[in-house]
Amino acid sequence: MRWKVKVIVRLKEGLNDPEGRVIQKALRNLGFNVENLRVPKYFEFELESEKPEEEAEEMCRKLLANPLIHEWEYSVEPVS
């Protein structure tokens, strides 16, 4: 069966996000009152699988994220 999978990989709480800091500063310089800006990694793909959640979890552990510094979430829905 075919699935649409979306994965968000965030740095763990407390870890520095230098890209986020730079973008936040630029937005504030433009006059936007922005705080706590983060730039997680985000992946979208289609997956042919009989156990999509299990495989998404495995992809995160093996390749998309680094379990030492990241946490992740994913959503899985059938492709119509």
Added chain:
Amino acid sequence: MRWKVKVIVRLKEGLNDPEGRVIQKALRNLGFNVENLRVPKYFEFELESEKPEEEAEEMCRKLLANPLIHEWEYSVEPVS
């Protein structure tokens, strides 16, 4: 009022996503049956504003995206 804003910036349909291609290939080499993998930019932040949708749109046009090559979506919800 304070808002949690999430912004996704995607390359327009048909434009090459080389990072996505590399990651897809790596996942397929690991045995996952993945297709159409894309790596959009993703931003999360808090925004103090009276017109958060309008400001999110403006941020995309001015800084977070390039209207020539990107399309974007955002969600806005009150911070409890």
